[in-house]
Amino acid sequence: MKEKENLDKIREKTSEYLERYSIKCLVIGISGGIDSALNCAILRSICVNLGIKLIGVSLPTDSNKIDEVNRANNIGRLFCDIFLEKNINGICESVNERFSNNIDRLLTFNDKIRYGNIKARMRMIALYNEAYKHNGIVVDNDNKTEHLLGFWTLNGDVGDITPMADLYKTEVYDLAEYLVEYELKTKEEKDALTACIECVATDGLGITSSDLDQLGVPSYRTVDLILKNFVEEPSGDSFGTLIHELKYNSISYKDENEVREWVNVIVKRNQNSNFKRNHPYKIKL
Numbered sequence: 001m002k003e004k005e006n007l008d009k010i011r012e013k014t015s016e017y018l019e020r021y022s023i024k025c026l027v028i029g030i031s032g033g034i035d036s037a038l039n040c041a042i043l044r045s046i047c048v049n050l051g052i053k054l055i056g057v058s059l060p061t062d063s064n065k066i067d068e069v070n071r072a073n074n075i076g077r078l079f080c081d082i083f084l085e086k087n088i089n090g091i092c093e094s095v096n097e098r099f100s101n102n103i104d105r106l107l108t109f110n111d112k113i114r115y116g117n118i119k120a121r122m123r124m125i126a127l128y129n130e131a132y133k134h135n136g137i138v139v140d141n142d143n144k145t146e147h148l149l150g151f152w153t154l155n156g157d158v159g160d161i162t163p164m165a166d167l168y169k170t171e172v173y174d175l176a177e178y179l180v181e182y183e184l185k186t187k188e189e190k191d192a193l194t195a196c197i198e199c200v201a202t203d204g205l206g207i208t209s210s211d212l213d214q215l216g217v218p219s220y221r222t223v224d225l226i227l228k229n230f231v232e233e234p235s236g237d238s239f240g241t242l243i244h245e246l247k248y249n250s251i252s253y254k255d256e257n258e259v260r261e262w263v264n265v266i267v268k269r270n271q272n273s274n275f276k277r278n279h280p281y282k283i284k285l
Contacts, residue, residue: 003178006171007042010163015046017161025053025136028080029127029157032064032071035141037196038176039163040079041184043139047081056080057130059123061089063116071199074192088126092119120156127159137161145169145220148227149266150273151211168227169220173197215269217262222251226266239263 017023026043030036040056047054056076060069069085076083095118127138140159142152145168152158164172176197184190201211201220217223225245229238242263246253253259275281 001178003171003175004182006167006175007178010042011046014043014161014163015050018046018050018052023052023137025055025131025134026139026161027055027057027127027131027134027136028139029123029141030056030058030072030076030080030083031141032058032068032075032196033199033201034172034176034196035143035146035164037071037075037193038172038179039139039141040075041176041179041189041193042163044079053081053134053136054079055082055130055134055136056084057127058083058085059088059126060085061087061092061119063119067199068202071192071195074188075196078189078192084130086126088119088122092122095122117153117156120153124156124158139163140165143167143169143172145224145227147277148231149215149223149269150276152276154276154279168224169201170224173220216265219251221249222246222262223266225249225251226263227270230263230267231270 018026026047028036028039028043030040040054043054056079058069058072058076060072073083073085076085092115096115100115124138130136131138138159138161140162141157141164142162143164144166146152147165167175176193180190180193180197184193212219212223215223217226225242229235229242229245235241239260243256243259246259253262
């Protein structure tokens, strides 16, 4: 089973890294979404085996809905050795007011991104501060799809170790469902992770109501198929292969022009965010 194979590799390679560098604890930001929830569920057994602490931290702001905060609390309480919730809304507002010319309301999409970046960077300050106190490192909740799309903030939601770096978003969901069915022992744990599987994926920064809203593509499975065929493994007939795979996965579309629009959006976003994956750009002499 592919999910078990992925899980075993993540556990093996993560454990090797932690032992090699004598890491004393892991600090993870918990958002109430699938990525941080799955990381907590995976890392718990690793930390138990190595005898190190897993510290979960929820850092809500005004853009986090109550159900997000509740899901984060449940995951942190069930899977972490220590769980902290620290509302950082006041800090983020203070920074925004200090450096913004438009503090009364956020009128434009760029305003929302700018303020979202402030929130992400304040969260990382808090997480690294916690890690320093416990001689630990910070977990990066990124996955392959988000990495290829640039769905993260430079000097913000980036950590020291990325357990799911080689998993597409659909593989993240598949692995979470595997854990619910085959590994988690209690109903409370299963329910907590299932709630994160079923929730709408958002950045928690108030930029849009969902991640897919920013892309205009109907599902992450569609996004991943486009990334595989046009970014990771392009071929002479990438479009024909994509159409075949959309039909195989029962993904409906109006016509092939609509699919081409999806492809253009995803490929353009990958290209436009390439600077993030090459950061900092080093001048070679």
